[in-house]
Amino acid sequence: TATVLAVANQKGGVGKTTTAISVAAALAESGCHVLLVDLDPQGNATSGLGIRVAVGQPTIYDVVIGGMDLHRVVLDSAIAGLRVAPGSIDLAGAEIELVPAVNREQRLRRALVPARAAHDVVVVDCPPSLGLLTVNALTAADFVLVPIQCEYYALEGLGSLRRNVDLVRSQLNPNLEVIGFVLTMLDARTKLSHQVVDEVRTHFGDLVFRTRIPRSVRLAEAPGFGQPITVFDPGSRGALAYRRLAAEVVERLGDA
Amino acid sequence: TATVLAVANQKGGVGKTTTAISVAAALAESGCHVLLVDLDPQGNATSGLGIRVAVGQPTIYDVVIGGMDLHRVVLDSAIAGLRVAPGSIDLAGAEIELVPAVNREQRLRRALVPARAAHDVVVVDCPPSLGLLTVNALTAADFVLVPIQCEYYALEGLGSLRRNVDLVRSQLNPNLEVIGFVLTMLDARTKLSHQVVDEVRTHFGDLVFRTRIPRSVRLAEAPGFGQPITVFDPGSRGALAYRRLAAEVVERLGDA
Numbered sequence A, B: 001t002a003t004v005l006a007v008a009n010q011k012g013g014v015g016k017t018t019t020a021i022s023v024a025a026a027l028a029e030s031g032c033h034v035l036l037v038d039l040d041p042q043g044n045a046t047s048g049l050g051i052r053v054a055v056g057q058p059t060i061y062d063v064v065i066g067g068m069d070l071h072r073v074v075l076d077s078a079i080a081g082l083r084v085a086p087g088s089i090d091l092a093g094a095e096i097e098l099v100p101a102v103n104r105e106q107r108l109r110r111a112l113v114p115a116r117a118a119h120d121v122v123v124v125d126c127p128p129s130l131g132l133l134t135v136n137a138l139t140a141a142d143f144v145l146v147p148i149q150c151e152y153y154a155l156e157g158l159g160s161l162r163r164n165v166d167l168v169r170s171q172l173n174p175n176l177e178v179i180g181f182v183l184t185m186l187d188a189r190t191k192l193s194h195q196v197v198d199e200v201r202t203h204f205g206d207l208v209f210r211t212r213i214p215r216s217v218r219l220a221e222a223p224g225f226g227q228p229i230t231v232f233d234p235g236s237r238g239a240l241a242y243r244r245l246a247a248e249v250v251e252r253l254g255d256a
């Protein structure tokens, strides 16, 4: 059955969506059947793949809050082997609506049960917070992949992220493991980037993926064309780096 | 009495904290008495000014959730004229704890009443979400300053941000106005940046500040030294841009 991979970090703008889309696309390219779940109210993983959600069209919101079957919202993307459960701005209210709900942390986990049989990998893009949406993703996941931007503030939040992962593992999902930390937006010309790389490797050792994602404007341009980097510019440094990262993820899943 | 300025955008990593710290520091440098309120659970505005909160030390969490008097948490920063109401990771729970609370949207507004008499400007740094913490900031504010990163995803969320501002104005705070949109991390070498600049100016016209903040590694390095850019590298492009922005903010406040 499928592996569920949450891409999470409460720090904003560190490359969660870019990593979720790029890894999902690279895995699909290598022959996997992949489902990308967009759990962020901003819906960037959905629009980054060129998918527009019409008013009234069911989304992951209807699944998590309304109990709708997942297969009723899943869409094909333009990439063979990659399907999407689109996000929507309605999710912004979900954090509050989930508070009094029954089984509020397990909603996504239950909804993904049928998806596990139909796919090899499910990738969940999380919003920049440690609220109930991210808790749902961590409860549903087998592994969590943590993008870390090569900048100072990126180091600050890692302590509370790990505490939250430990909390979810002890209370809600005993199987949850950190599959690794991936350094993103690495600008090899700056001292700052190298300082952050050194610090992250000191803290997390082998948990840090060997692959590092360079800062590259092509990665920032791709979402404007509704394409993952592997399609938008297949030979670019960003595409090569994310294919290597996807291969490392598969390697680690095999070891698990 | 003081003007309260919320710095908000639910998109992550667009420069909210950097803008809040830099504008607050530039205003203090020009002689204003400024209070910076860190409403983000990540506490970046607090650490970006070199302030470490000890375990058990009261923070803005105790004010918003516990009803503590604001003056009991306010600290001096290293910058003359700039004081800080520090944030803390406890705020991560505040989104959920506020849901059933009485007057849950007005908590910060009420807490800031005494601060309005003691300062010229109060700047509130918001987390990357449209939850109850940001709603508290918008309810307490006279104006909202919106940083927009010069990248594709930054354009997507502006519609829902404006809807939320309109919602808060109609339901909770009739005086709330958007003081302006400031373009951040502008890399003049990329086509993407110029496309975003054009698009934002088409949408928002004169609401867009003339000052644009360039992408500059000195701005990313400053928080590692616990200093605002105006102190860390007073002659840098980032410091000059933020001083100009602060002057434009004052100009617009005068017109209001």
Ligand SMILES: Nc1ncnc2c1ncn2[C@@H]1O[C@H](COP(=O)(O)OP(=O)(O)OP(=O)(O)O)[C@@H](O)[C@H]1O
Pocket: A011, A012, A013, A014, A015, A016, A017, A018, A019, A040, A044, A126, A127, A128, A184, A185, A186, A213, A214, A215, A216, A217, A219, A220, A221, A223, A238, B010, B011, B012, B013, B128, B151, B152, B153, B154
């Ligand atoms: N390696 C990279 N090089 C250059 N730009 C990048 C890179 N990775 C991501 N970006 C750009 O940086 C911005 C932030 O990335 P992204 O939106 O993926 O982060 P996020 O963590 O998902 O943000 P949020 O916290 O808002 O969900 C986007 O505009 C994206 O296109």
Ligand SMILES: Nc1ncnc2c1ncn2[C@@H]1O[C@H](COP(=O)(O)OP(=O)(O)OP(=O)(O)O)[C@@H](O)[C@H]1O
Pocket: A010, A011, A012, A013, A128, A151, A152, A153, A154, B011, B012, B013, B014, B015, B016, B017, B018, B019, B040, B044, B126, B127, B128, B184, B185, B186, B213, B214, B215, B216, B217, B219, B220, B221, B223, B238
């Ligand atoms: N003009 C700039 N040039 C280069 N780097 C910048 C600039 N402005 C901010 N940064 C860096 O970019 C990152 C994101 O900025 P910042 O943390 O201020 O954004 P934010 O909107 O507050 O993020 P969050 O959504 O997590 O609160 C930080 O590492 C910061 O140091």
Ligand SMILES: [Mg+2]
Pocket: A016, A017, A018, A040, A044, A126, A127
């Ligand atoms: Mg994202």
Ligand SMILES: [Mg+2]
Pocket: B016, B017, B018, B040, B044, B126, B127
């Ligand atoms: Mg911030």
